[in-house]
Amino acid sequence: MAVVRVALDTRSYDIVIEQGALTRAGTYLAGYARKGRLVVVTDAHVAKAQLPRLEASLRAANVAVEPVILPPGEQTKSWRHLEELLDALLALEIERGDHVVALGGGVIGDLVGFAASILKRGCHFIQVPTTLLAQVDSSVGGKTAINARAGKNLIGSFYQPALVLIDPSTLDTLPVRETRAGYAEVVKYGLIDDPDFFAWCEEEGHKLLAGDAGAREYAIERSVAAKAKIVGEDERETSGRRALLNLGHTFGHALEADTGFSDTLLHGEGVAAGMALAFRYSARLGLCTGEDADRVTAHLKAMGLPHDLASAHVTADGATLVAHMLHDKKMAAGTLPFLLARGIGRTFLSKDVVLDDVAAFLDEDRAAAA
Secondary structure: OEEEEEOOHHHOEEEEEOOOHHHHHHHHHHHHOHHHEEEEEEEHHHHHHOHHHHHHHHHHOOOEEEEEEEOOOHHHOOHHHHHHHHHHHHHOOOOOOOEEEEEEOHHHHHHHHHHHHHHHHOOEEEEEEOOHHHHHHHOOOOEEEEEEOOEEEEEEEEOOOOOEEEOHHHHHHOOHHHHHHHHHHHHHHHHHHOHHHHHHHHHHHHHHHHOOHHHHHHHHHHHHHHHHHHHHHOOOOOOOOHHHHHOOHHHHHHHHHHOOOOOOOOHHHHHHHHHHHHHHHHHHOOOOOHHHHHHHHHHHHHOOOOOOOOOOOOOOOHHHHHHHHOOOOOOEOOEOOEEEEOOOOOEEEEOOOOHHHHHHHHHHHHHHHO
16 A cells, blocks of 8 residues: 655645555545445446445445446536536535545546535545546546536636545456556656656556556556645646646647547547657757657557557647647637657746647648658
8 A cells, every 4th residue: 555645735635545445445435424424426337347346345334325426428527417416416415514525537536526616615525536547647636627618627626635545456447448548647757757757667568558456556656646746836837837747738638629529539548649749849849859759659659549640530730739729728828838848757838839830740740640
């Protein structure tokens, strides 16, 4: 078992990582159950695969479980399902002192966190992430949101959980594609500021995808420790430090928008292609070497992840993709900051990128790969 602390003064909390933690959930969560019950929000897929273990453990600890089951998929991060969830929580008479448990991937975690932040002006919530992407990234740090027609995660809040409970064994029931998509967020931490971790990914990443428990636990702990440190330094992206966690996301969100935020391109897959594009664009600008960009692309390709527009199933031209970027929530005074790189482990925030040049790069990159 490993415990990583997110240090945020009175809002600090622990991230507990333990193989089989769901079977011991009663030990961890019973203390959060007011009036002897917990409301657990999940989706239909996770309800089949993971909810029975969680329920059994909680009931053994004399905690009643009230499940709220939503549809799976990115489309659930919507106004409609937010309203559905809030109505369900109100019908269950959730009070401000109660804790709502989010059992699932990034969609459930984001939706439940946002609902908790606005229900009765704020109740508590606990993250129990069941996908690799959620375990290493979205469950930590307090970013909550739903999507809008204009783009991804445009409506939301910063709202920290009371606890994050991670059981790597939940990955055993995931489709390989889901785990692979989450792996992109693992690689991200190496590319931001930890070249040794990226080298570990190159050597050991295949073990993680193959189900090696030790590789999974190591990658999860190293990833959440990196994110906890950054969040502790810059919770709301005011200094620019936390913005580094968006590596690959500006390109990636545009690719997701072009594919309709659908299963055509999962979020982690978009991030993977976005990171490869960010490094190749950095090389085009002379910021990093072509060898570094090729190394990033080669590793993502070797792991079966999208690494260019074609492998991301994106057919739009550069101008169309840049138009999607204009809806990015990081836009400020008409300028869109980009995460670029001076090398592996040397990511930085650039505020002088010319979007017309980005569009030209995307068209050139597609032509070069053809």
